[in-house]
Amino acid sequence: MWGTGPKQAKVMIVYDAPGDLEDRNGKHLQGRPGKILNEMLEAAGIDREQCYITSLVKCHPPEGRAPSKSEAKTCKPFLDKEIADVKPTHMLTLGATVLGALSKKAKITELHGMPFDYQGITVVPTFSPAMALRDPTRLPTLRKDVVKLGHVMRGDMPRPEDIHWRVIRTLKDWHEFIEEFKKAEVFAADIETNGLDEHEEGSTKVVETGKVRKKLKEVVTDAAVINSIQIGLDNGHNWALPLQVKPIEITYEWYGPSKANLRQKLVETLVELSEGKICVGQNFKFDNRWIRKLYGVRFHLSFDTMLAHHLIDENSPHGLKEMAAEFCNAPNYDIPEHLKQGRFKNASEERLFYRYGCLDVNYTQQLYWIFRKVLLKDPTQRRLFYKLVMRAARMFEDVETDGHFINLESHSEAKKKLIAEKIDLLRQMNKMAGREINWNSPQQVGELFYKKLGLPVLEKTPGGAPSTDESVLLRLKHKHPVADLLMKFRGVDKNLSTYIEGWEKLMHGDRLFLSTKLHGTVTGRYASRLHQVPRDPFIRSLIDAPEGWTFVSGDYSQIELRIAAMLSNDKRMKEIFQTGGDIHRATASIILGKPPEAVTKEERKMAKAVNFGLVYGMGWPKLVIYARDNYEVDLTDEQAQKFRIRFFELYNALPKWHERQRRCVRAFGQVVSLSGRIRHLPGVNSSEKGVRAEAERQGINSPVQGFGSGDMKAMAMVEIHDTFDPKDLRIKGEVHDSILMWIRTSRLKQIIPRCKAIMEKPKLLEEFGIKMTVPIVADFEVGAWGKGTELKGPLNKAIDAYLEAL
Secondary structure: OOOEOOOOOOEEEEEOOOOHHHHHHOOOOOHHHHHHHHHHHHHOOOOHHHEEEEEOOOOOOHHHOOOOHHHHHHHHHHHHHHHHHHOOOEEEEEOHHHHHHHOOOOOHHHHOOOOEEEOOEEEEEEOOHHHHHHOHHHHHHHHHHHHHHHHHHHOOOOOHHHOEEEEOOEHHHHHHHHHHHHHOOEEEEEEEEOOOOOOOOOOEEEEEOOOOOOOOEEEEEOOOOEEEEEEEEOOOEEEEEEOOOEOOEOOOOOOOOOHHHHHHHHHHHHHHHHOOOEEEEOOHHHHHHHHHHHHOOOOOEEEEHHHHHHHHOOOOOOOHHHHHHHHHOOOOOOOOHHHHOOOOOOHHHHHHHHHHHHHHHHHHHHHHHHHHHHHHOOHHHHHHHHHHHHHHHHHHHHHHHHOEEEOHHHHHHHHHHHHHHHHHHHHHHHHHHOOOOOOOOHHHHHHHHHHHOOOOOOOEOOOOOEOOOHHHHHHHOOOOHHHHHHHHHHHHHHHHHHHHHHHHOOEEOOEEOOOEEOOOOOOOOOEEHHHHOOOOHHHHOOEEOOOOEEEEEEEEOOHHHHHHHHHHOOHHHHHHHHOOOOHHHHHHHHHHOOOHHHOOHHHHHHHHHHHHHHOOOOOHHHHHHHHHHHHOOOOOHHHHHHHHHHHHHHOOHHHHHHHHHHHHHHHHOEEEOOOOOEEEOHHHHOOOHHHHHHHHHHHHHHHHHHHHHHHHHHHHHHHHHHHOOOOOEEEEEEEOOEEEEEEEHHHHHHHHHHHHHHHHOOHHHHHOOOOOOOOOOEEEEEOOOOOOEEOOOOHHHHHHHHHHHO
């Protein structure tokens, strides 16, 4: 099916492949996708009748599937011929498949709306209208990208050359900048570094960089350095302060003969003058960590545009360039990688580097005013942002600067032990296989399991091959011992590669440095590599506290079930928690029909799987899988069906709560947590039933997870952080429902009870107007992570017993 439209059209629109409707009608982009595109083209001032429309793949793929890479590659020459014949000046590409055919950088989620050149044609990539109908979160972005095409065609895109930017090189430049900086009420800041690790140490040398400017020199280093600091002011002026490249022709009279002293004084002056001003940054936790590490000072971050956008729209990308393109109509102004690291071949490359940094602060400043206006319209969101999100961002600057203490002796012993175990497991498995095979190759493992050993094929991969993933191995381990050995091997190999050798790359001395993404999930919970650490005490206990300190973990007990009880107002669940009962034992007692005291440890474990599986309304088929994969509890289909019926008879307010949330999602396309965090769920309007069902499911669990394991835990963390002197307590991070800390050993008895009180009732609950109707309980463990001592019974007595045992 060839393209249609004027043969000399200025605009060519390319989508992936014709569907059934297009195939039958002989016309491109029909049905709802075509209608949506027509509306967007009209809004952008583009006449569809004047566009040449074609598809990359010329035939309708069977069964309505997306075209394969080989099909796209085969048809690409036909598209190139059409382009050569039509000679458009601009192209709109719809979907990742078409983008991948025209650009090696094929990430549509990152490149949408970013114009690029293809054979002299300006291409604007965006999402497919059909895909946006399936995932309505993409519809606003698609609309903005099409509008951008109109701007590009009319030539009214802002140009990087149009912004005001200057490099501070002379004393005169410095004084002019300082005078403007003093008058500013709001400023945006950004640094350019030569890497991602501010703790990196190495050698440094200065070399001449060319004949263009004899004075121009380049610092070549593998040590961590800040190449420049950019400051964007609220008068629209943007300044770059070089910190590495010579010459900085500021007289040394003020600061002494040392260039290092000069840099130190310049940075200190910036920070000192910034006091009382609104400091805006993009993911500025990173920048402040570097400034603090290399210069011992930091800006007081007031507003982070990345975190503000995450709160406003958790579903969209939060990168600066993506947001600048979407909200500021910014062009693509990226620069080569070697310039990002501060390596210049000539003076013009150096200027490009500083202009790049100034563009960053220019758009960060613009985004501040846009997002601030949005937050001002919603007092609840504004309160959440300023009183919690930004406080947490500033707290994590301290957390990440400190790092985690690793017991190096235990780390070395663990490495030797895992290597020995891996070698032994490989020997045993190869013996069973009758030859050496690559146990990390799904193909070779599949051939052994399903062809040689004749094991049953339980699942298949999306590509149609027999699966050998963990869920399958759990079911096969009773049929052949090699499956059990392979599970153990994968665990050992994962621990060795990720948590022993992997950590070594992130360690400096006995400190492990990990970052936390405060925008890491759509529900509001954080994300970090710490979350991925297995519960195995063998690995976790490598993280400890240095001499004089004790590693302490404060863990919220059954927080999700408690929040669910409160939101659903289920009387039986609330009664269990209000009377200090054990909800897992209570559930086991009812669904098994036996007295609570007769419930065994294994039966309680089974009830735990039932509680956490069904609290959000999971169906019985998924319960079977959930119990098996997460708790190693085997339920028959009959048991799962029976337990589900009895569970909702026992906690009969839960189904009503589930339905209320579903109705809310269908009516408003969003739900709101107790802290006021909004979970936008446009998928409820999807053309696909499965996507709509998933949006409704998210409407049930997001307010629980986002509040309990997210905002409430963060409320406790910032209060603990701000309450105690860092000489006595240091927050080390969080994992799931836990807050990790170092507490001075001599102060355990005074501090732990106060931490427990804060975790169970942080002050921000009252400030946010949240009244808890079920008690929140925090349990504590002291000692190396995962191997610590649980503080059971009266807290002070338990702490005394722990201290006496030391």
